[in-house]
Structures are given as C-alpha cells and as structure tokens.
C-alpha cells in the first residue's frame with residue numbers, strides 16, 4: 001500500500017523524530033537522497049551543470065546541501081537565491097565550501113570572485129543547465145508561486161534541463177493536489193519520509209513527474225491511518241474473491257444489473273460484461289434490454305419483472321443508460337443489499353432515499369456528474385477533487401468513487417481516501433464507465449465493502465484499459481474483455 005499523509009501529520013512526525021536525532025540529521029538524510037536521485041538522472045555528475053532554485057525555507061536548505069554533494073563530485077553548481085538574506089545559512093555555506101557559487105541577487109555579497117549578478121546571468125545559467133533543482137518551497141508553501149519564482153519556473157521549463165522538485169513541485173498544494181496559479185513542472189520529484197496527497201492527486205500530480213520516495217526514518221512516527229491510500233497489486237490481490245470448494249453460484253454472490261433503456265441498450269450490455277468478469281457467481285439483468293444482453297451474454301439471468309421481483313441478489317447496480325426511469329432507481333434504493341448508483345441513476349436518485357439506506361451505497365460519478373449533484377462547475381470539481389469527493393460522500397451518506405485521471409474513493413464516515421492511478425487517458429471512451437459499474441457491482445455482491453469494491457474495481461479497470469489500449473484506441477467492450485488478464489496479473493503478483 002502506498003500512503004500519503006497531510007502536512008500537519010508530517011510536521012508532527014518530523015518533530016518527534018528530530019527530537020531523537022542530532023540537529024540537522026534529517027536534512028542530511030533528505031539531501032543525500034536528493035543528491036543521489038539527481039546523480040542518477042545526470043548519469044555523469046563530473047562536469048555537469050546544475051542550477052539550484054533556492055527559497056527561504058528548509059526546502060531550499062535541502063537543495064543547497066544536495067548541491068554541495070554534487071559540487072564535491074565535480075558538478076558545476078550555481079544557486080539562485082530568491083531571498084538572499086533568508087537563504088538557509090548553513091546549507092549555503094556548505095555549497096560555497098564545496099566550490100558552488102551564487103548567481104543573480106546576492107551573488108555580489110556571498111559568491112566572491114566566482115559570483116555573477118543580474119537577471120541575465122540567472123536566465124543564462126538556467127538555459128545552459130543540465131539539471132535544475134526546485135528548492136523554492138516544499139510543505140511550507142502557501143498558494144501558487146510568487147512572480148519572481150514563477151519567472152524562474154518558466155525559464156526552467158524553457159531550458160532543456162531536467163527539473164527535479166525537492167519534496168513537492170513548488171506552487172502545488174501538498175494536502176489537496178490543487179494548483180492555484182503558477183507551479184513548477186518537474187520531471188522527477190524526490191519526496192521525503194512519506195508521499196504527500198498532492199503528489200498522487202491531479203492536477204498537482206501532473207506537475208510532479210515521476211515520484212521517488214526517500215526514507216528518512218519517518219515511518220515509525222506516522223499514525224496508522226493515512227490521509228490517502230493507493231492500493232498496489234498485492235493489496236488488490238488480497239481483496240479479490242476466490243471461490244472455495246464449497247462455492248456454488250449463489251454463495252459466490254449474484255449481482256443484479258438494472259440498466260439500459262430502449263434508447264441505450266448498449267449500456268446494459270456493457271455493465272453486464274463488466275459484472276460477468278467481477279467474481280460474482282451469476283449476473284441477473286432486469287430492464288428493457290434483455291434481448292440485447294442475452295444475445296451477447298447467454299449466461300445472464302434475464303428477468304422482465306422489476307428489481308423487487310427479479311429474485312435474490314447480493315448487490316444491485318442501477319443507472320447506466322437508464323434514461324428517465326426514476327421508479328427503477330427508487331425501487332433498487334429501497335432494497336436492503338449493497339447498491340451501486342451510476343450515470344443516469346445519479347441524477348434520478350433521491351438524496352434522502354440514499355441517506356436513509358442502511359446497506360452500503362456506492363456512487364460512481366465522473367467530474368461532470370459530481371458537479372451537477374453538487375451544484376458547482378465541472379472545472380471546480382476537477383480543480384479540487386479531494387475536497388469534492390469528500391463533500392459528496394458526506395452529503396449523500398454514501399461511498400463515492402469520483403472517476404478521472406486519478407480516481408478517488410471516499411467513505412461517508414471519513415477515514416483514508418483511496419486513490420487509483422492505474423487508469424489511462426484511453427479509458428475516457430464511451431461505455432467504459434458502464435463496464436466499471438458492472439465490475440464494481442460484482443465485487444460488492446462477492447462481499448467486499450463499498451470502499452474495497454470501488455477501489456479494487458477501479459484498479460482492475462484501469463489495468464484492463466491499459467492492456468486493451470496498449471497505446472491505441474480501444475472500445476469499452478475491449479476493456480471488459482481485458483479484465484481477466486488484469487485480474488490474473490494482480491492475483492499472480494499477490495502470491
């Protein structure tokens with residue numbers, strides 16, 4: 001399991017750890033890890049040109065000490081100090097001792113003969129660099145970059161240099177993944193002690209590039225419950241249902257799919273296609289698209305009566321392609337088994353009816369559907385996904401899976417939010433959500449909690465999307481067909 005902790009939690013853990021260590025030890029661990037990552041990226045350190053962008057806090061201190069390590073290995077290291085009088089003094093002294101220099105503001109006072117002042121010199125250094133290290137701000141950053149820092153970030157983006165962010169790309173919100181204004185775009189982010197939520201949630205995640213975690217000994221000080229959890233293969237493998245010798249189709253769970261309409265029979269077929277690959281022992285379909293479903297998937301139990309009279313199920317999926325069939329949605333919500341509500345069902349579901357349910361409810365909106373339920377714009381939801389997934393979960397008293405480039409799954413009772421990053425932009429294709437709802441519903445019927453069913457389904461669906469697309473467009477039915485391959489990969493990695 002990959003976990004991320006809030007800034008407040010990280011600060012508390014760091015204080016506890018620092019109290020047991022000699023002064024400066026943590027920063028040295030961070031700087032050593034950072035320097036090693038930079039060296040790895042450079043390949044040959046000796047003779048390379050490195051520019052450090054140094055803010056006024058400890059994030060700049062990390063950059064300066066790492067710069068000193070690279071300078072000792074023969075790199076030409078120049079530091080740009082955003083606030084020369086407040087730069088980390090010991091770090092700066094270490095850099096200068098190692099043969100590094102200062103360019104731009106402050107160069108005349110600290111750099112001696114090797115210094116070069118002026119904005120032109122700074123830009124030139126960045127444009128000629130092999131590597132730019134972003135030590136402007138870390139977890140102490142507030143808001144987007146200020147104009148002077150934004151100018152440096154723009155210059156770094158223009159340069160052919162690789163950009164390494166220290167702890168976080170400066171300008172992004174560590175706790176939420178929001179980006180207000182300008183931020184550094186990194187090729188690699190070297191983060192310390194634990195991931196921060198912003199590194200795993202878009203839009204900030206896209207600024208971080210690849211992320212490397214450096215162990216500074218913080219683990220023992222972090223609480224059990226994280227702010228964010230990202231399941232890995234082994235975690236998902238533990239969740240997947242495995243039929244035992246005693247299993248029959250009913251013990252494995254029956255999932256009911258109430259989906260599709262005369263206008264959208266395909267949604268029903270796709271939801272069933274996901275459900276058949278989700279581990280339930282049988283898939284029961286109710287709705288007007290029975291013929292389409294049975295001709296494609298003859299193993300489906302098709303009923304032309306409403307959900308209440310269709311026979312026993314262990315979980316329902318309602319909504320994909322439902323059109324305006326509010327009464328089916330209401331009927332399903334009245335059933336005392338786990339229910340997944342998707343697509344049209346989200347619009348048709350009465351909030352009080354959802355809140356009144358005692359069995360689990362899993363809602364699976366994309367950002368546009370979530371925005372409509374919340375009464376805000378789609379952009380607002382996309383810019384602050386963590387905030388809004390939590391808000392929606394709390395308003396409906398349900399588990400909410402917010403689809404997107406990083407899918408988030410939040411429980412109404414709070415606790416760690418799950419983030420899934422296996423998805424691919426190719427998954428943004430018509431019907432792909434219907435496959436996901438069938439898959440998640442099937443896992444619900446197998447007995448997984450709403451949080452586990454949602455996160456395991458998102459994980460498998462994302463992988464299946466990758467396999468189906470393999471760099472080229474794929475249809476939703478291809479994604480469904482690739483679920484068994486994703487399942488096998490996950491299961492094999494877990495043993």
Ligand SMILES: NC(=O)C1=CN([C@@H]2O[C@H](COP(=O)(O)OP(=O)(O)OC[C@H]3O[C@@H](n4cnc5c(N)ncnc54)[C@H](O)[C@@H]3O)[C@@H](O)[C@H]2O)[C@@H](O)CC1
Nearest residue numbers: 014026027030056057058059137138139140141142146167
């Ligand atoms: N506390 C610790 O034990 C450790 C901290 N480390 C580093 O220390 C960092 C945190 O250091 P700090 O608490 O000093 O905070 P930061 O260095 O992240 O930033 C704080 C400084 O930046 C300024 N600032 C805030 N927002 C800004 C903005 N938008 N634009 C420009 N300047 C802005 C503030 O005025 C303040 O001086 C971590 O991210 C990590 O890199 C590491 O050395 C590991 C150990």
Ligand SMILES: [K+]
Nearest residue numbers: 134137166168
């Ligand atoms: K940074």
